[in-house]
Amino acid sequence: MRFPDFLKKGDTAGFIAPSFGAVTMPYRAWFDAALCEFEKRGYRTLTGPNCRRNDGVGKSSTPQRCGDEINEFFTGERCDAIISCGGGETMCEDLEYVDFDAIRSSRPRWFMGYSDNTNLTFTLPVVCDTAAIYGPCAPTLAMSPAHRAVEDAWRLLSGEGVREGCFTLQSYDGWEGPEDGSHETERPEYNITRRPCIRSFVPAGAGREGFVPSAELKISGRLIGGCLDVLRTLAGTRYDRVAGFNNRYGHEGILWFLESCDYSSIEVRRALWQLRSAGWFDAASGFIFGRPFLYDDCSFGMSQQEAVLSALEGLGVPVVIDADLGHLPPSMPVISGAFGSAQFENGKLILEQYLR
DSSP states (O other), X not given: XXXXXXXXXXXXXXXXXXXXXXXXXXXXXXXXXXXXHHHHTTOEEEEOTTTTOOOSSSSSSOHHHHHHHHHHHHHSSSOSEEEEXXXXXXXXXXXXXXXXXXXXXXXXXXXXXXXXGHHHHTHHHHHHOXXXXXXXXXXXXXXXXXXXXXXXXHHHHHSTTEETTEEEEEOOSOBOOTTOOOOOSSSOOOOOOBOOOOEEEEEOOTTOOSEEEOSEEEEEEEEEEEEHHHHHHHTTSTTOOHHHHHHHHGGGOEEEEEEOSSOOHHHHHXXXXXXXXXXXTTTXXXXXXXXXXXXXXXXXXXXXXXXXXXXXXXXXXXXXXXXXXXXXXXXXOEEETSEEEEEEETTEEEEEEEOO
């Protein structure tokens, strides 16, 4: 696995819009504020041609323009790290225009984004053996004062939080409910209204079905994952290189981190069935599930959490649910492609991410 260099003072942070651009309010204002924040912290900034565009379907521009922007920023020498302007709906269409061979042979650099950006944060490590960051998009980095989760993303981009090749995170003190977010602020803010709810489960044991709660848990493996909505779309395509990834890293175990955006609980169950049936989880050592955006959905009498556990029965590995990950902030920045060790104890999750 290739790990890029961290941003140093004076380096250039590049911004692209492979999904939505920063055009509508409040994201346009937040993006402008984020650029100022980067410069305030001692970095230069470079914005791609699609950052201010809004002529695409479910993203900033046409698939070819978005693919061209990706290639320019990943294979040129104009920037040292790349951050996405936002999520969206159709970033998958960009992939046929992305030159993954050229990216694989170019100097690696960090890419950070989440949600629809799974199309890159997942394919970069799986296709190019290049680590990426499943973390906040550019507008969120305008937050001031920054929530600890956002500051964690800054500490990762700069390497200031990396000690002896390890970046350690601890879960946060609360989270924002589905109806609690606000876009009426000058800069992004989190409205923390709910108490932590992380839980862990282990297989029930010989002769028993399902899972049982576990007050303590430790799992490790090569981290890979992202937004389930996107991963299901990639399954079975030419960008589905999971079998090869499992062959390369399965001896360490694969620690899947997953979360969902638009999926109801029954859709989560179907998506996990599909990925499991496609062999994606053959080398799984465990799962970390973030809070789903449709947190309170209960399709066919099944909660989101029940959907996850029922879909993973029989794999014989532990599962953490409702972790600080995904569309209901705060969210841990996860290094897709790093070796991870997760420990759950006393309601807290500690995630160590090793750059090896």
